[in-house]
Amino acid sequence: MKSIIIASTSTLHGGSYLDYLLPTLQLHFKNCKNILFIPYARPSGVSHDDYTKKAAEAFALINIKVKGIHEFENPAEAIKTAEGIFTGGGNTFLLVTQLYKNNVMQVLSETVKNGTPYLGTSAGSNICGLSMQTTNDMPIIYPPSFQTLGLIPFNLNPHYLDPDANSHHMGETRETRIKEFHAFNSIPVLGLREGSWLEVKGEKITLKGNLTARLFKQNETPAELETESDLSSLN
Amino acid sequence: MKSIIIASTSTLHGGSYLDYLLPTLQLHFKNCKNILFIPYARPSGVSHDDYTKKAAEAFALINIKVKGIHEFENPAEAIKTAEGIFTGGGNTFLLVTQLYKNNVMQVLSETVKNGTPYLGTSAGSNICGLSMQTTNDMPIIYPPSFQTLGLIPFNLNPHYLDPDANSHHMGETRETRIKEFHAFNSIPVLGLREGSWLEVKGEKITLKGNLTARLFKQNETPAELETESDLSSLN
Numbered sequence: 001m002k003s004i005i006i007a008s009t010s011t012l013h014g015g016s017y018l019d020y021l022l023p024t025l026q027l028h029f030k031n032c033k034n035i036l037f038i039p040y041a042r043p044s045g046v047s048h049d050d051y052t053k054k055a056a057e058a059f060a061l062i063n064i065k066v067k068g069i070h071e072f073e074n075p076a077e078a079i080k081t082a083e084g085i086f087t088g089g090g091n092t093f094l095l096v097t098q099l100y101k102n103n104v105m106q107v108l109s110e111t112v113k114n115g116t117p118y119l120g121t122s123a124g125s126n127i128c129g130l131s132m133q134t135t136n137d138m139p140i141i142y143p144p145s146f147q148t149l150g151l152i153p154f155n156l157n158p159h160y161l162d163p164d165a166n167s168h169h170m171g172e173t174r175e176t177r178i179k180e181f182h183a184f185n186s187i188p189v190l191g192l193r194e195g196s197w198l199e200v201k202g203e204k205i206t207l208k209g210n211l212t213a214r215l216f217k218q219n220e221t222p223a224e225l226e227t228e229s230d231l232s233s234l235n
Numbered sequence: 236m237k238s239i240i241i242a243s244t245s246t247l248h249g250g251s252y253l254d255y256l257l258p259t260l261q262l263h264f265k266n267c268k269n270i271l272f273i274p275y276a277r278p279s280g281v282s283h284d285d286y287t288k289k290a291a292e293a294f295a296l297i298n299i300k301v302k303g304i305h306e307f308e309n310p311a312e313a314i315k316t317a318e319g320i321f322t323g324g325g326n327t328f329l330l331v332t333q334l335y336k337n338n339v340m341q342v343l344s345e346t347v348k349n350g351t352p353y354l355g356t357s358a359g360s361n362i363c364g365l366s367m368q369t370t371n372d373m374p375i376i377y378p379p380s381f382q383t384l385g386l387i388p389f390n391l392n393p394h395y396l397d398p399d400a401n402s403h404h405m406g407e408t409r410e411t412r413i414k415e416f417h418a419f420n421s422i423p424v425l426g427l428r429e430g431s432w433l434e435v436k437g438e439k440i441t442l443k444g445n446l447t448a449r450l451f452k453q454n455e456t457p458a459e460l461e462t463e464s465d466l467s468s469l470n
Binding site: 009011012013014042043044045090091093094132133134135136137138139140141142145146159161168169170171172176177178179180181182183184185194 | 244246247248249277278279280325326328329367368369370371372373374375376377380381394396403404405406407411412413414415416417418419420429
């Protein structure tokens with residue numbers, strides 16, 4: 001049975017890394033003494049080691065040990081045998097490229113579908129959707145494909161931002177960008193604000209946190225979903 | 236001799252389409268009665284016809300007729316025989332995909348290098364660099380390559396935005412994104428604010444408009460360049 005936490009962000013303004021999620025993660029990973037960390041997204045270009053250290057420090061607060069996938073000789077085997085898995089944020093193009101390059105995109109999808117508890121934040125959440133095509137990230141590297149894990153039957157836009165009515169900037173708003181996606185794709189997109197997450201238990205998908213989320217469907221007016229909304233039938 | 240205008244944006248806040256650039260364009264296209272418009276980037280998913288009409292309305296003010304590349308049976312021939320060329324903004328992933336799909340990326344590069352006057356705005360400016368890897372756009376479609384026209388020896392970030400010190404949003408700033416690009420790429424990146432443009436005359440590249448531009452080089456502190464700065468030696 002799938003057991004997944006898909007969070008918009010790792011860190012809230014004024015908070016520390018993962019702190020707002022720790023009570024949730026303590027329950028989510030209650031059967032894990034060790035988890036596997038996938039640091040491939042490398043925020044700001046940080047090294048795999050330094051990024052893993054940061055994750056380990058947060059998980060130490062709930063008595064869980066963390067080891068980076070780059071420390072294993074066989075990354076596919078590391079995924080298959082993990083007690084739990086966490087993919088951190090950073091650049092989604094880089095993350096997806098590395099997952100393909102190391103030949104673990106499919107095994108990661110299968111392993112999580114088979115029940116290994118998974119946590120994603122930001123880029124690590126983006127890849128839970130059908131494709132990475134609604135990421136906010138810069139295409140700093142050319143991935144072999146935009147297809148991702150498909151753990152949920154729609155796409156995500158993490159760090160969702162409402163348009164700023166006072167802005168004089170003429171670049172596209174997030175809503176305009178998602179509208180452009182829907183000019184060519186029919187996959188629904190959930191704009192997940194910072195502080196929101198999805199809880200996936202088996203086939204049940206529930207919106208968590210204190211905020212509403214914004215749902216975009218092709219040829220429909222966007223809708224605000226209340227927290228605790230059931231998204232299981234969205235596809 | 237190259238003759239190119241590379242603008243951050245088509246439209247300034249409170250202004251109308253291209254209005255702030257019209258005096259410049261009147262000189263730039265002074266030998267053109269007709270120009271070819273490339274509407275492939277389709278902002279907000281607008282049709283090629285509607286987008287071309289918008290460009291035609293602006294250019295009518297300086298007595299230049301506009302025809303869309305999609306109106307020609309042979310797009311490569313349309314580029315080769317154009318008096319002048321304008322590529323409008325929108326989604327860079329879509330623009331680049333269409334340029335490759337219609338087999339005109341190379342002929343467009345060669346034609347502009349050979350002296351056909353060119354105007355790019357936003358996505359149409361992004362493609363003037365070595366690659367589209369510093370675009371702000373959403374990857375709504377998978378292009379065959381991220382390589383672009385290479386009309387200038389560096390990359391651009393149009394609609395460049397300074398970090399907002401008052402923001403509580405935890406998504407990456409533009410500067411952080413460009414830093415991530417430089418973790419894996421050595422190409423310089425020029426952050427071009429709305430209202431700035433580059434003028435390319437032969438091998439001379441000059442920053443125009445009233446604003447400074449922000450220059451990012453790998454392993455260097457970003458620098459502010461004054462208007463009228465000469466960027467010819469940047470590579």
